[in-house]
Amino acid sequence: MGITIAGLGPGSFKQITLETWELLTGAGTLLLRTAKHPCVEGLKERGVVFTSFDHLYEQADSFDDLYQQIASAVIGEARQGREIVYAVPGSPLVAEKTVELICSKARAAGISLNVIPAMSFLEVLYTRLGIDPITGVTIVDAADLAVLPPDLATGLVITQVYSRQVASDAKLTLMDYYGDEYQVTVVRNLGMPDEEITTVMLFELDRLAVIDHLTSVYVPARQARSKVFSLDPVVDVMARLRSPGGCVWDIEQTHQSLRRYIVEEVYEVLEAIELADGVKLCEELGDLLLQIVFHARIAEESGGFSMQDIIDTVTEKMVRRHPHVFGQITVRDAAEVVLNWEQIKKREKAGERTCVLDGIPIGLPSLMTAYKLQAKAAKVGFDWDNIGPVWDKVAEELAELKEAAALPDDVRGARTEEELGDVLFAVVNLARFMGIDPETALNATNNKFRRRFNYIEAKIKEQNCRWGDLDLAGLDALWEEAKEKEGQT
Template sequence: MSITIVGLGPGNFSHITLETWELLSGADKLLLRTAKHPCVAILKERGIQFASFDYLYEQAADFDCLYQKIASEVINRACTGESIVYAVPGSPLVAEKTVELIRTQAVEAGLSLTIVPAMSFLEVLYVRLGVDPINGITIIDAGDLPKLPPDLETGLVITQVYSRQVASDAKLALMEYYGDEYLVAVVRNLGLPEEQIAHVPLYELDRLPVIDHLTSVYVPPRPARSKTFSFDPVVDVMARLRSPGGCIWDIEQTHLSLRRYIIEEVYEVLEAIELADGAKLCEELGDLLLQIVFHARIAEESGVFTMQEVIDTVTEKMVRRHPHVFGDITVRNAAEVIMNWDQIKKREKAGERTGALDGIPIGLPSLMTAYKLQAKAAKVGFDWQDIGPVWDKVAEELAELKAAAAKPGAENGRETESELGDVLFAVVNLARFMGIDPETALNTTNNKFKRRFNYIETKLKEQGRTWGEMDLAGLDALWDEAKAGE
């Protein structure tokens, strides 16, 4: 009672080893996983008798069931006393699930098992594509692509791409990792006279003229991303810019002169987030980081603090303010996290802040200042219990604004300005009750207006028209087009 597993190689009969050929030609009982292999025709020509499991391919519900049935059949025949030679395409230990199952079940059944080395299609693929496996390679069945780790760094060989549907499913799975345009190599009939190698973008993977059981896909490795990072490069660049012989403009900057730039960078980060543009967000976060490094360099030059102290201070603060993560405090929900944060922060600032409204930066935009004033007042109980009175307050302030604006004479200018401020303050309070950051909301609307206005401007240029040639109705129509396009 024994099982000997051999491989038929990648396709060409010349790739079968002499040891395998002797086992095939001398087998008492030769079983093929599939007769759909180029070497099988030669076995027939030379009078070698065999049976295959191709009939099971039509019966099985899926490949897992198929492979299990084949493995069980091989084991059962061996258990009846037969000496089985089981032949698989390629190499027995490369992407052969039936072999994995047989190895496990043979041990449980007490059967003698021998696996004979064989050449797989991988050796041909390495040569044809110039791939050195020493650099790392991952081999996976097309059906297992959903299990692919998202941080895969090696080249990828996908086997069993036997139909257009499988190729389509593989394409969709791979595009999640690599993108539509990523170039892959589709190989077919490797080692045979009809060998084909096509380099195509992923989105064309299922559009090739022929896809069959001898089709595989090679996906080159993505450029490796460093698993560690360092602030040193940007810190060193800033030090060079600020040093004698560096950039005159950078040398002249101070904390005060740089204030406007850090605000601008924050808003550009917000725009990238709103656009859901990953590449732009990466760039804008870098620009914001540069401003932080800039300020830290200026401080270091005057002996106030260093970039390392900035990092250490915020790290210590985050650990200190998250005792439920780094300590022994237990919290039930996010609300308790915020409560703990506020209490810890209050203790830290006890010597600095004596009033309920202390701690609001002077240079904040007005909408953000209003939001923080109201939030701090609410913490000591100066707030409505629900949103109903807030709506009433907005309506009240709007009525007062209308009344002030309707007064005759120039003397109403200051009163109207004051009433408009009250309206904005009331709207900020409404935003707070709704859980909306008013600064972010207005910034989003500003960007939306800009996009739609740019659309109108582009359309006018395409039509060879100027702003002065359009009436408001025509401009409104273009505005509606821009709105519909979003």
């Protein structure tokens, strides 16, 4: 038993190779993926007997199901001990999913397999459009357009644009890459007497008079960007710093020793955002990225993971958690996006987190920890319905703090510390109800205090004074001056 796979060429009967013709006329069992191909009439006229799988197209729930059914049927025929010839449009190894499946199943079943070369529609397309594929061409099924890399630099051939709906979906995806008015070439019935080659703008792609199973689209390559994005330079620098003969300090660092630096860099990024300083933000984001590369290099040296693993993992996670963008899910608003995200995240972490409050890192700043504890508790209903009781709770905790502060010295210290913690926890809850991140808010206030205090210090130096020369009223006047100056900028 065995299977021979052949291609019927891209169009007319005359584009079948002589080797394929001899195979078709001598076949005991000839199976066609589809009889809806221009050369099939020529086969019928010459008395070639065949069976097609066209009846499965209307029964299958999806193309994936269809291709699986066809592949299983071909393998089933071969298992009966017959010599099977399976013929597909074009070339067997160009955009033919059934051939890929049959080859895989045949190898697993120990069935002999032979694939005969054939002419594909690509050769006709290259000739008609004057394209030399050696300059770079990417070929993709219309169903797979969503996985195109954002920096695609080659020309693009899109196959299986078999309906107006597929053309519309392709148009919407491509317009994100190239813009609405990027010119593309639509080809149909290549190599046949009624061959059509039409140049249109992307937004017109689904408005053509006829779109069918012999329609493909060619998208010319975009002009090369002057600067291609790459992490390689900083990754290479870090590898050099950590290598023998590199920097002694960098070589000595570990994940543990670097903890303080990554925290510092995060807060410097926050400061740049607070200042609305684009130049500083660019620099600080670079410093933060350096810390990530640093940790990745240390992990790679010990066989843990690499920078590429980090990128692949987070990319896969973002795609998985945005099914409304990369899948078939539809959402109404941002709130539903967040809900979907949390549900997906909960499923992913089901085996790791057994308690409601699991998943909060131990080393977070206290304000951030309080915020996350409250948010997790709120998800299971442990929360007020509105902000009113939260205001009351803040007032209650402040009153208890005042009472504790009035206690005798021997008990006041521990009680005031506890009550102050309760006040801060209640204020964090208030921030949560207001939609404010308390850590970010306090950090912004710290930066504001630093700027105004620095202004006072500069004024004291400018007046050749010392701190002791000004009383609190004088210092407060300079503080108000600093506030007023900030309000003008």
